[in-house]
Amino acid sequence: MSAHRNMDDKDIDATHHELAMDKSLKRHGKGSNPTGTVKLVEDGEIVLIPTPSPDPRDPLNYPQWQKWVITFVLGLFSVLGVLMTSGMGPFVTLMQSYYDYNPHTDDLMTYPTLFMGIGNVIAMPLAMAIGRRPVFLASALLLTVGSIWCAASTSLGSHIAGRDVLSLAAGQSEALCPLIIQEIHFVHERSSRLAWFSAIQSIGTAALTIATSYLVSSLGWRWWYGVFSIASGLVFISAFTLVPESRYDRPTDAFEGEVHVHHEGEEQVIVHATTKNRVPLDFINYKARTWKHTLAIMHPPANWKEALTCYKQMGQCILFPNILWVVLMNSVSLGIYVIGVTEYASVLGAPPYNYPTTSLGLVQGGQIVVAMIMVPVLGYGGDQLYKLVARRRENGTVESEVRLIPMLLPIVVLLISCVIFGRAASHPTEWSPWAITTTFSGLYFAYIGIILNGYTYSLDSYAERAAPILVLICAIRGFISFGISFGVTKFITEQGFQGAFDICAIIAGVVAALGIPIFVFGWWIRKVTMKYAVDGRTAEF
Template identity: 25%
Template sequence: MPRFISLKELDQTEGTVQLQQTSDSGTNDIILVPVPSKTDPNDPLRWSRWKKHVAFTSICAFTFLTNYAIGGLAPAFYILSIEFDKTMNQTSHLLLYPILVLGVFNFFWVPIANYFGKRPVFVFASLLLCVCYIWGAVATSFKSLLWSNVIAAFAGSSTEALGAAIVSDLYFLHERGQKMGIYMNAISGGNTLGPLVCGFIVQSLGWRYHKWIAVIFTAINFLAIFLFVPETRYDRDGATLASTFQEDIVIGKSNPAGVREAISTTSDDAPQVPKRIFVQELRIWTGTSSTNLFKMFIRPFPMIVFPAVIYSFLCYSVSLVIVVAVNILNPFVLQAPPYNWQPQINGLINIPGFLGNLFGAWAGGDLVDIFCVWRTRRNNGIFEPETRLYLLVIPLLVTSAGCLVFGYGVQRILSWVSLFFGYGMISVALTATPTITMAYVSDSALPVNADALLLVNGLKNVVAFGFLYGVIPWVETVGYVDVFGTLAGVFVFIVGVGGLTLLIFGAKARHVSARWEVILL
């Protein structure tokens, strides 16, 4: 019989863990959380560094290529609207419907991966993505091109939540911010580097060559996933998450933050599980979960009551809305009078977008990790997930100002410099905000982080689709200043007011919600 349990039953820490302790020599040692297995070398947390990085990079490349070929087509929208005799609003569907699919089908892939394993999902989906790009490259009608993008988004949606969950599969808590930042750069980078490259390709060779280039890279990525991404699903005893593993800590090498890392050792008499060889790790089928598949599909939804999940998906939603709104609108601004730019010049607007993404990922990843180490040291080695939220002040200030710069720049027909600066400032939010808030979700609900992140990634795209579907009529009705001014206000309210509330009451809310029986077994 199915029953509901609380997060407290799976993780006694409720997200609050001892992350540092002072050694006899007076240094602050980082404690490994989660605790790696002492006896199983197949535990992903015990993989070699290069093996972790290659697997993680392959998944990042997968999510990058999903957005590269779909979102990267934006500079060709003006040309495609003429070629297929479609309106500006109709042409935008090439991006809008894939955004919806990228979110909705998280609710399909995550339960499938939890039941059958992540490896079979990634292998199949990466192959399907390659096939869809071939379809798009030879499409002869707008409808065919649209459907190729939609099915490609279905394949690529497998990486939206599962890619973020792999961060927790492979890396420890003190590494999560940086790796989540890299992953978010892979998502956003496809939407910035894609249009940048596509602009030049469209002008010189035609939009179909953009798709063919994506075919080549996705085929290579499929081989990389098949060869170098073993199964990362691992049955870890939730009770061990609360352990500090203090009896097995030894001093490791110093990290850039000046804190030496605690490394676990294994006693000589502990029985060891045989280590799988390379050929064994190539197996697609690794068995199914003991939990019923139907339960897997419905299990995530009750977790929407967790404050961390609600806040993260709202922050991610508004960040995505603002950035994609600029992606949709800028070709119709810069390629039309009075700017009259060619597609390859139009694509250059993604340079500040890419730089904004890089800065946002650094601020939300590495800088947050450094800040957390500092705060944890001052807190007697105790880490609170809410520590990550302080640095949301960076995207809060930069992105809200960027909205106003871009809106006024377009409506007042100011220099292209204002549009570039505005877009760069806006782009900071697309990496900084979800990097911080999704790591916060993982910290708060680690045993069920795949399901929790599924809600964040799935719901954010549904909300974004609802906003973006009407963004062109909205702009045509009230103008750019009102639209982007309103978006700036919504962003400040959700990120700023919500973040301040969690900084004050988040720990208490987290400990209370950890006792709610909303997790289905």
């Protein structure tokens, strides 16, 4: 079992690496499975994928309670990041009045989504080079500093700049946090853990958005920043104490569930693990976990070449048809949700509904219900379906395309919500206000459901390309959201609510339909693109 000892050795020469890559690809050659098709069940037991090493410091070997703690802290960071960037809705009219209706006041709401995307593009390659922990801690600290900046700002320009800074940090809630969750969990439990992360984000953000109206009216908008800057500081302290480094170099075949250990180029042992037959920890050849090791901000050495490699891999992965479709589906669902979140208040606040401002904040409470539905249905349900398919097959294998099946539900909800929302907003006297509030929650359910299933499908398909794929998904949808935010009012004015949302439904339907060939030909797509998605690292001793 000491074979994992040197699998992160940086001194393997280029020739040896090429031989390792060649052997890895031969194992994936004609007649074998591409990346993303794995043997999940063997003799009735769930195979642990990736294969954990015998190293006590391997994040996959963390106890379950610690994995839950890490997920919870990441969720809290995400709550504050999303709230600070997009939670101004309940008092945006107050800010317009405060700045004498300066047209640039809208930049307080529109620019954060752009800078969240920029934050992903900068931070994720950096996390590949120096590790996840220092980047996450820097982001938590920057979110605190940015919030204090906004609270103390003396001009609109300074206020906008402060929000841009905190948005750079908040962007890590979209890519870095899911990456860490992916790295500390096995394939068969990722969907449920990511669902819990999204649920914490959704419930926390919704609850604090509702509280925002009362907080601002009682203490003023500056203390809104002040209160949550204190909360961000507490999250930073919690992260420093409780969130260790999750980066761990693994051989390529660990992502297949079987590690082929090599000695001088010859295969010697196959390391295999299941839920009932774990890899025993080796305290002789590896160091035990210590608080000193856990609290270290950075585990050297840094590899700056990895940052450039991440950008290169982003360029490759966006050309994968399945990843491109996931990016488009994410972007479409976000774009439609942005339109809904921008316009629902104006519809409900106007006659005949005449909702007061505090009640408009309560509409966000529907997201709490959405989160409670999402965890069992899309989270645990997705994992159970994944395992069920593997159990029903004689060889116990399962394809990553199974992760796309649960996406049908949020897609259907998205299309129905678009149609009803548009008609109810265009003809309010003919529809109950519940048509707006329910379908608004439906748009949110569709958005986070498509994100969840898109993440799990992409990460299961190309486990060794998790970072660049997450950057692509998050950054591109952030840029699209920024573009949409500038054109929503004109779009609604020209098309009307019904026309605008009918167009949205058509676009969403067309993009969703493109998922059919992705599902049917997914195995072949992964087979063809595999040479760009497999590093070919081997376990040596």
